[in-house]
Amino acid sequence: MSEERFGEFVVVRRPGEGHVAELVLDRPKAMNAVSSEMARSIAGACAALAGDQGVRVVVLTSTHERAFCVGADLKERNSLTDAELLRQRPVARAAYGGVLALPVPTIAAVHGFALGGGFELALSCDVIVADGTAVVGLPEVSVGVIPGGGGTQLLPRRVGAARAAELIFTARRLEAAEARETGLIDVLVDTGRDREEALALAARMAANSPVGLRAAKRALRLGHGLDLATGLEVEDAAWRTVAFSGDRAEGVAAFNEKRPPRWPGE
Numbered sequence: 001m002s003e004e005r006f007g008e009f010v011v012v013r014r015p016g017e018g019h020v021a022e023l024v025l026d027r028p029k030a031m032n033a034v035s036s037e038m039a040r041s042i043a044g045a046c047a048a049l050a051g052d053q054g055v056r057v058v059v060l061t062s063t064h065e066r067a068f069c070v071g072a073d074l075k076e077r078n079s080l081t082d083a084e085l086l087r088q089r090p091v092a093r094a095a096y097g098g099v100l101a102l103p104v105p106t107i108a109a110v111h112g113f114a115l116g117g118g119f120e121l122a123l124s125c126d127v128i129v130a131d132g133t134a135v136v137g138l139p140e141v142s143v144g145v146i147p148g149g150g151g152t153q154l155l156p157r158r159v160g161a162a163r164a165a166e167l168i169f170t171a172r173r174l175e176a177a178e179a180r181e182t183g184l185i186d187v188l189v190d191t192g193r194d195r196e197e198a199l200a201l202a203a204r205m206a207a208n209s210p211v212g213l214r215a216a217k218r219a220l221r222l223g224h225g226l227d228l229a230t231g232l233e234v235e236d237a238a239w240r241t242v243a244f245s246g247d248r249a250e251g252v253a254a255f256n257e258k259r260p261p262r263w264p265g266e
Contacts, residue, residue, distance in 0.1 A: 004048075007041030012049065019056040019206040020199065021049055023099075025121075028064045034117050035073040036088055039095035042121075046098030053265060056206040056213055058102055059198050060125055061109045068108070068134075071116025074143075089148075092117075096149035099124040103214050105205050109198035110134050110185065115173065119184075120149030123158070126217070129201065130176055130185040131194040137173035157224060159183045210265045211247040215239070 001015045009027040014020075023045055025032040034042070049055055062068045072092070080088060099106065099121055108114075108122035110130040119136045122128050130136075138147045138155065146152060147168060156164040159182060167174075167182075180188040189197040205213065219238035223231035242248055246264040254261035 006045040006048070007037055009035075009038040010041035010045050012045050014055075015199075018054050019210075020202045021052070021055045021058050022199070023049065023058055023060045025060070025062045025064075025069055030070075030073065031067040031113065032062055032064050032069040032118065033071065033073040033075075034069065034092070034095060034121075035076050036091050038073070039091050043091075043094040043098040046095075046102055049104075050098075050102055053210070056104055056208075056210045057202040058104055058106045059109055059195075059202045060099065060106065060121065061195050061198070062111070064112065066133075067112040067118070068110045068114040069118025069121055070113050071118045071120075092149065096120055096124055100150060100154075103217065104210075105202075105213055105217055107198045107202055109194040110136070111192070111194045116140055116147070116151075117149045120147060120151045120154070123154040124150055126220075127187070127201070128185045129187040129189060129194050129198040130179065131189050132176045132191040134176040134179060134185065134194075135173050136179050136184050137171070138168050139171040139173065141169065142171035155184075209242075209247040209251060209261070209263050211242050211245045211263075212251075215242045 001013055002018065004012045006012065011024040011026050013022040013024060027033065027038055049058055077085065106125040108125040108128045110122055110128060111133050112135065114122050114134060114136045116139055119138060138151045140147050152168065155167065163182065174182060174184060176185070176188055179185045187197065215238040219235045223234040226234065246266045250261050250264060
């Protein structure tokens with residue numbers, strides 16, 4: 001397994017062949033609260049992963065035993081002047097935007113607290129796997145702000161406008177079972193198995209065509225919310241990028257020859 005550290009608080013691990021990359025939040029003393037330094041590290045790690053053609057799936061995990069991420073570093077935020085807070089805003093946005101913009105499938109492995117910006121990091125992923133200890137929510141209005149890491153836009157896309165409004169306006173927290181029933185998490189697993197199950201799911205995804213995975217994600221993300229006709233045009237454009245690729249030729253050959261594919265990734 002290779003390991004690369006981005007700043008003090010973020011690690012990227014590439015086990016095995018490296019097709020699955022693990023983006024690890026590693027600030028356990030602060031329950032992974034996202035400081036400016038940590039935000040820069042997340043953005044830097046995401047930029048490196050986005051440019052790595054060997055990576056097919058990214059799994060976002062945490063080293064803290066009781067928390068995935070508790071959101072923004074409020075101790076740091078409270079020390080900033082208004083001018084400093086305004087200058088810090090693009091730094092924070094780059095972290096959440098970096099996860100959201102990853103061109104490959106992404107899976108969040110959540111346990112314990114995933115609140116505010118911590119839950120927004122998970123929402124920025126394509127799939128959320130959580131164990132029975134998970135507690136999620138967007139409590140920002142209870143401290144006089146709003147979800148600013150994508151929550152007001154990503155949550156309605158998951159659960160619908162009315163349900164998102166209720167959750168954001170009440171600032172309430174949901175435990176794992178209710179979160180699964182409501183659609184805030186996708187896969188509920190036994191306590192302590194969120195990382196293991198997320199990595200296993202990532203491995204199943206990564207066995208597929210890297211060209212196909214990236215194109216499918218692009219079509220899903222760009223087409224969401226569009227009218228059907230426009231969305232189908234987005235899908236068609238993505239199809240055209242893979243229809244004559246080496247991966248398609250290899251996929252057909254492997255199927256006909258009844259063997260596992262050896263994806264060229266082009």
